[in-house]
Amino acid sequence: MADTSAAVVLVTGGSGLVGKGIEHIINTEPVGSRFGKRPNETWIFATSSEADLRDPDQTRKLFGKYKPTHVIHLAAMVGGLFKNMKYKLTFLRDNVLMNDNVLHTACERQTQKVISCLSTCVFPDKVEYPLDETKIHLGPPHSSNFGYAHAKRLVDVQNHAYKEEFGCNFTSAIPTNVFGPHDNFDLEGAHVIPALIHKCYLAKKNNTPFIVAGTGKPLRQFIYSYDLAKLFIWQLREYDDVEPVILSVGEDEEVSIKDVADAIVKAVDFKGEYAFDTTRADGQFRKPASNKKLLELMGGFEFTPFDQALKASVKWFLDNYNDART
Ligand code: NDP
Numbered sequence: 001m002a003d004t005s006a007a008v009v010l011v012t013g014g015s016g017l018v019g020k021g022i023e024h025i026i027n028t029e030p031v032g033s034r035f036g037k038r039p040n041e042t043w044i045f046a047t048s049s050e051a052d053l054r055d056p057d058q059t060r061k062l063f064g065k066y067k068p069t070h071v072i073h074l075a076a077m078v079g080g081l082f083k084n085m086k087y088k089l090t091f092l093r094d095n096v097l098m099n100d101n102v103l104h105t106a107c108e109r110q111t112q113k114v115i116s117c118l119s120t121c122v123f124p125d126k127v128e129y130p131l132d133e134t135k136i137h138l139g140p141p142h143s144s145n146f147g148y149a150h151a152k153r154l155v156d157v158q159n160h161a162y163k164e165e166f167g168c169n170f171t172s173a174i175p176t177n178v179f180g181p182h183d184n185f186d187l188e189g190a191h192v193i194p195a196l197i198h199k200c201y202l203a204k205k206n207n208t209p210f211i212v213a214g215t216g217k218p219l220r221q222f223i224y225s226y227d228l229a230k231l232f233i234w235q236l237r238e239y240d241d242v243e244p245v246i247l248s249v250g251e252d253e254e255v256s257i258k259d260v261a262d263a264i265v266k267a268v269d270f271k272g273e274y275a276f277d278t279t280r281a282d283g284q285f286r287k288p289a290s291n292k293k294l295l296e297l298m299g300g301f302e303f304t305p306f307d308q309a310l311k312a313s314v315k316w317f318l319d320n321y322n323d324a325r326t
Helices: 017-028 056-066 080-088 088-108 143-166 192-206 225-237 255-269 292-300 308-319
Strands: 008-013 040-045 068-074 114-117 170-177 177-178 210-213 221-224 245-247 274-277
Touching: 008 017, 008 056, 008 088, 017 040, 017 177, 017 225, 056 088, 056 192, 068 088, 068 225, 080 088, 080 143, 088 143, 088 170, 088 308, 143 170, 170 225, 177 192, 177 225, 177 308, 192 210, 192 255, 192 308, 210 255, 221 225, 221 308, 225 245, 225 292, 245 292, 255 274
Parallel strands: 008 040, 008 068, 068 114, 114 170, 170 245, 177 221, 210 274
Antiparallel strands: none
């Protein structure tokens, strides 16, 4: 069990969707509770302006400044389907560099524990469902995101190699699609939920149709960033094994993109014309992931209902439109 008494926990990617979720939970859950801050813990949320983790010297300086005992490594080049298809080499290279610098520096400094972040997008395209933690390397990823996928898969390979050669306590988490406050709402680069929230908001404001890319039929599992934050905090404190853990709602909780769009239309209170552009790519039809390992290890977890979490995310976007990443 990781000892987090007098821990300094460095969260890379601290300004992003997931990092902000962890910061929120650490600061709002009761001190000393399962997901709240422990009295002797210090939490640092780092951004790219403090250190560009593609650069080994800046990475070393960041570790030298805070001397973390534990690291939750979230920093990454992240994006939705269309951005992934356009910038495959940049996704591969930037993520390989960041991951290599963080893990190498953590090993050099004998950091007690590192959790890095993979994604269910990195699993093989052709694989038996549901996805589980044993299937990451069982075939090539979907061609739409092979740069991102190979960079992320390599983290699991590195974790095993660091453990075997140097005894490092490095592991990884595999979230499904995340959404919540502080998401990236940029219309070109965003994931499906924030992109649709922004589009629907603009359609309402400009009195134009709300057009959803694709058929609306693909199914996905979505996790609210505040729920995911609790799962990361659990993994940091209570899980010590190199094998990854899928952090997700259950495979019986898939929702279609049409369900998502319907819920957004409701939450934004959009009354105009609403249609699907079936000439646009859909991506993988479905890729259900099992959260059995997680629930067995945690002894159960209560996820926020999807509609409630979506409503809160839309409210955050509307309240913070001027400061949000758009
Ligand atoms: P965001 O895009 O919201 O945030 C990315 C974070 O990474 C930001 O804090 C950003 O810092 C930081 N970052 C980017 N480039 C660099 C760099 N060169 N050096 C240092 N920091 C950098 O991402 P999310 O919060 O959505 O993702 C967090 C993790 O979760 C990632 O590893 C991602 O792969 C994974 N994930 C995300 C999913 C999702 O649906 N969002 C799904 C599954 C996994 P700054 O703000 O300063 O630029």
